[in-house]
Amino acid sequence: MEELVKRYARIISILCFCVVIILASIPYINEKIANVISVCKERWEDVQQKKEREVYERFLKDTKKEEAKPTDVMIPGTVRIPLDSALDVAEIQFDNDFMNHTLTVFFPNMTEDILDKRPMVGSPDHIDDLEVTADESGLYVQFITDTVIEPTVTYQDNYMFLKLNRPDEIYDRIVVIDAGHGGIMPGMVVNGIKEKDVNLDIVYKIKALFDEDSSVKVYYTRLNDEDIPLEKRAGLANDLNANLFLSVHLNSYGRAYNSTNGTMTMYNELLGEENNRSKELARIINTALVDALGSRNLGLTKGSSILIIRESEVPVALVELGFMSNKDELEKLVSEEYQDTIAKTIYETIIKALDEGF
Numbered sequence: 001m002e003e004l005v006k007r008y009a010r011i012i013s014i015l016c017f018c019v020v021i022i023l024a025s026i027p028y029i030n031e032k033i034a035n036v037i038s039v040c041k042e043r044w045e046d047v048q049q050k051k052e053r054e055v056y057e058r059f060l061k062d063t064k065k066e067e068a069k070p071t072d073v074m075i076p077g078t079v080r081i082p083l084d085s086a087l088d089v090a091e092i093q094f095d096n097d098f099m100n101h102t103l104t105v106f107f108p109n110m111t112e113d114i115l116d117k118r119p120m121v122g123s124p125d126h127i128d129d130l131e132v133t134a135d136e137s138g139l140y141v142q143f144i145t146d147t148v149i150e151p152t153v154t155y156q157d158n159y160m161f162l163k164l165n166r167p168d169e170i171y172d173r174i175v176v177i178d179a180g181h182g183g184i185m186p187g188m189v190v191n192g193i194k195e196k197d198v199n200l201d202i203v204y205k206i207k208a209l210f211d212e213d214s215s216v217k218v219y220y221t222r223l224n225d226e227d228i229p230l231e232k233r234a235g236l237a238n239d240l241n242a243n244l245f246l247s248v249h250l251n252s253y254g255r256a257y258n259s260t261n262g263t264m265t266m267y268n269e270l271l272g273e274e275n276n277r278s279k280e281l282a283r284i285i286n287t288a289l290v291d292a293l294g295s296r297n298l299g300l301t302k303g304s305s306i307l308i309i310r311e312s313e314v315p316v317a318l319v320e321l322g323f324m325s326n327k328d329e330l331e332k333l334v335s336e337e338y339q340d341t342i343a344k345t346i347y348e349t350i351i352k353a354l355d356e357g358f
Helices: 002-068 113-117 195-210 230-240 277-293 327-333 336-355
Strands: 079-082 093-097 102-108 127-135 138-145 150-156 159-165 174-179 217-220 244-251 263-267 297-302 316-323
Touching (some): 002 127, 174 195, 174 230, 195 217, 195 336, 230 244, 244 277, 277 297, 277 316, 277 336, 316 327, 327 336
Parallel strands (some): 174 244, 263 297
Antiparallel strands (some): 079 159, 102 138
């Protein structure tokens, strides 16, 4: 019996030793697995990039052939894309991801075979890369561009002629509006209310007004709950060479309710005191909001410590509409009526600023 106990004790000891070895090896194993996954991902990305470059190089090669010996109609400055004769052009879809300089055109029920018979050719202006993919629903042609673009199209002889325009080539007045924070960056949170949500609600109301006004082209850094890098927000305004850039925020003095209240607007003081278009924009916006809302005027504040202000190359203002840490002001900020007044004031003030030369 004693011998049996010793034997089981040895077996248990060996098993425990093995368990300890395995547990000690887990970080090493996890690291190896992670390395393998990383290598596979890099190789897959390399293959994808190579495939994209091949598509783009083929486009350039086919374009040279077409220019040397034209086979069909061409429209200068456009990309000619063949269409299936049965395709209803009204069903073609455009997804313009201007934040990432990517335009995707979807052609329902078309296959890649059509590009073998009639290649895609034309102007490479603003095109950095091309990707062509297909699935059971149709054909996707994706253009990776060197800047923000706006597409215009014409149709002729079973072809789409796609022109990639810089926005300032087709719009006289361009504005960028930013709903502060988003995604995993909620901004201030008071009593369960997140700043990012209120910012977005207000921007949607501003958008509704601009949607009725064709005199201004407005771009929005976000229209859903996502965290857009600050560099991309300022970068969008810079890429567009926008007339002005406005960022919408709420203020807070701590997370507990207190009496601090009021409206303030930030500007880029690094541009100096004289002819500072950022400061002038901030002044116009702040004055209009204080007058319309009846809020306490906290005036203008230097804002170069804020990246989107510091990095913006166009007139920029960041408005702090009110304090979430003030119970009465927070109740106003989340109310439909107050938000409507904010939106109407910002819309009208931006129009006024543009009319005055911004």
